[in-house]
Amino acid sequence: MSTVLKVAVIGAAGRMGATVCQAVTDAADLELVGRFDMGDALGDLGGADVVVEFSVPSASLANVQHCIAQGVDVVVGTTGWTPDKLELLRESLAAQPDTGVLIAPNFAIGAILMMSFAQQAARFYESVEVIELHHPNKVDAPSGTAARTADLIGAAREEAGLGPVPDATTQDPGGARGGREHGIPVHSVRLRGLVAHQEVLFGGTGEMLTIRHDSFDRSSFMPGVVAGVRAVGQHPGLTVGLEHYLGLT
Ligand SMILES: NC(=O)C1=CN([C@@H]2O[C@H](COP(=O)(O)OP(=O)(O)OC[C@H]3O[C@@H](n4cnc5c(N)ncnc54)[C@H](OP(=O)(O)O)[C@@H]3O)[C@@H](O)[C@H]2O)C=CC1
Numbered sequence: 001m002s003t004v005l006k007v008a009v010i011g012a013a014g015r016m017g018a019t020v021c022q023a024v025t026d027a028a029d030l031e032l033v034g035r036f037d038m039g040d041a042l043g044d045l046g047g048a049d050v051v052v053e054f055s056v057p058s059a060s061l062a063n064v065q066h067c068i069a070q071g072v073d074v075v076v077g078t079t080g081w082t083p084d085k086l087e088l089l090r091e092s093l094a095a096q097p098d099t100g101v102l103i104a105p106n107f108a109i110g111a112i113l114m115m116s117f118a119q120q121a122a123r124f125y126e127s128v129e130v131i132e133l134h135h136p137n138k139v140d141a142p143s144g145t146a147a148r149t150a151d152l153i154g155a156a157r158e159e160a161g162l163g164p165v166p167d168a169t170t171q172d173p174g175g176a177r178g179g180r181e182h183g184i185p186v187h188s189v190r191l192r193g194l195v196a197h198q199e200v201l202f203g204g205t206g207e208m209l210t211i212r213h214d215s216f217d218r219s220s221f222m223p224g225v226v227a228g229v230r231a232v233g234q235h236p237g238l239t240v241g242l243e244h245y246l247g248l249t
């Protein structure tokens, strides 16, 4: 007999939350048992086995901690996870050792591969810059994907003994050179018409490598979200990145 997983969505009225509600409804092995949004009491989470959380960076930690306290596994797409916040989650999970939390900065398979390819390429190039491009309603910059990409590249460069990226800039009063994540320059573009896009530019002597991913529609994230929902129960504790469920690490 096949088991049906009961799923609740937090941030259900948002762009991602509404798309996830539809994806769960469309999956024969999943049942949508709760939709929660801003101002709703989470209570017993509608009796869910798994919660999907796509809200805002300022609210996500408390929402996920509520789920952990109930012993309910959580798949988190919300961005803005600092090392401090992740540590608080680990502490909450220590009291619920059978509960699983997956935080994925990006659920699109191409974006996961882009990050993995960038991590592989990092040690071969002296120069690297990340450009992320998103819809203008996005509240955070840089994107969670760009921050994670820069972290992976930065760590790979350190491991390979590479120094800082070369940059002779001495005057930049308007911040035209962008921000820095893990020492890697990151540029954030917000443009009407876009959904979610990223380029990683690598430069070496006489050559350049560009790795680009485009999400043209939020449906691109749904296979990854649904895969996360199905698998999170088998992965107690905190996992950052869907690649760990996909055999890519
Ligand atoms: N990991 C991935 O693959 C992806 C991640 N994201 C991330 O997901 C998050 C959501 O993105 P998106 O759907 O575009 O944003 P939206 O603003 O469209 O949706 C967020 C929803 O969360 C609601 N909300 C706000 N506060 C709370 C709260 N305390 N509890 C419950 N719900 C709350 C908002 O309500 P209200 O509008 O009333 O404030 C809104 O309905 C972002 O962090 C984004 O970066 C996005 C796409 C893919």
Ligand SMILES: O=C(O)C1=N[C@H](C(=O)O)C[C@H](O)C1
Pocket: 079, 105, 106, 107, 134, 138, 142, 143, 144, 145, 146, 195, 196, 197
């Ligand atoms: O807000 C978005 O839209 C997205 N957010 C995530 C991020 O910040 O990386 C994932 C994707 O880029 C879409």
